[in-house]
Amino acid sequence: KNEVEQSPQNLTAQEGEFITINCSYSVGISALHWLQQHPGGGIVSLFMLSSGKKKHGRLIATINIQEKHSSLHITASHPRDSAVYICAALDRRGADGLTFGKGTHLIIQP
Amino acid sequence: GAGVSQSPRYKVAKRGQDVALRCDPISGHVSLFWYQQALGQGPEFLTYFQNEAQLDKSGLPSDRFFAERPEGSVSTLKIQRTQQEDSAVYLCASSRYGQQETQYFGPGTRLLVL
Numbered sequence: 001k002n003e004v005e006q007s008p009q010n011l012t013a014q015e016g017e018f019i020t021i022n023c024s025y026s027v028g029i030s031a032l033h034w035l036q037q038h039p040g041g042g043i044v045s046l047f048m049l050s051s052g053k054k055k056h057g058r059l060i061a062t063i064n065i066q067e068k069h070s071s072l073h074i075t076a077s078h079p080r081d082s083a084v085y086i087c088a089a090l091d092r093r094g095a096d097g098l099t100f101g102k103g104t105h106l107i108i109q110p
Numbered sequence: 111g112a113g114v115s116q117s118p119r120y121k122v123a124k125r126g127q128d129v130a131l132r133c134d135p136i137s138g139h140v141s142l143f144w145y146q147q148a149l150g151q152g153p154e155f156l157t158y159f160q161n162e163a164q165l166d167k168s169g170l171p172s173d174r175f176f177a178e179r180p181e182g183s184v185s186t187l188k189i190q191r192t193q194q195e196d197s198a199v200y201l202c203a204s205s206r207y208g209q210q211e212t213q214y215f216g217p218g219t220r221l222l223v224l
Contacts, residue, residue, distance in 0.1 A: 043201065043203075043215035088152075097155030101152050
């Protein structure tokens with residue numbers, strides 16, 4: 001079964017800073033998801049990617065298949081970006097569902 | 111519907127009680143997923159349906175956990191003889207078709223077993 005590790009576990013930054021959250025996984029995957037979870041539990045899917053890079057507004061997600069590593073970047077961070085960011089990997093066989101990291105708790109201070 | 115809904119939002123059960131958690135996926139979504147999220151942890155996969163077929167139940171932690179989706183839309187996760195370690199948020203998600211599509215999550219059911 002895939003093992004998904006995220007770093008850092010906690011990150012506090014000032015408004016406007018460039019944020020990077022890292023995710024590594026142990027076995028080959030067919031897709032990797034980045035999710036955002038706000039206090040109270042609601043989870044929103046940000047990206048699903050299997051290669052290269054995707055951008056949506058101030059959010060950018062990249063993946064390096066050879067290195068089994070993905071990053072989520074937030075440019076010009078804002079207090080409303082404060083949330084838990086979770087990466088989740090789907091293995092190539094699609095079996096066992098998504099394997100989730102433990103999440104990165106991000107706080108952006110004004 | 112507009113999004114994935116789950117009910118109840120909160121459930122307190124006494125140890126040994128049976129509970130049933132409901133998920134209404136987005137209308138027309140073929141795939142439905144159940145996850146368990148313990149406090150401070152990431153979600154963990156429980157089971158996956160495609161229409162009414164349960165394609166993967168490898169994540170169900172014990173035979174006390176049972177899920178069904180008899181008509182391929184609404185799903186129910188049932189936990190029999192609840193234990194304290196079952197306390198968690200139970201998340202449901204749906205996608206148009208399959209695991210390689212964006213999953214849309216419900217708000218979750220927070221279960222507390224006393």
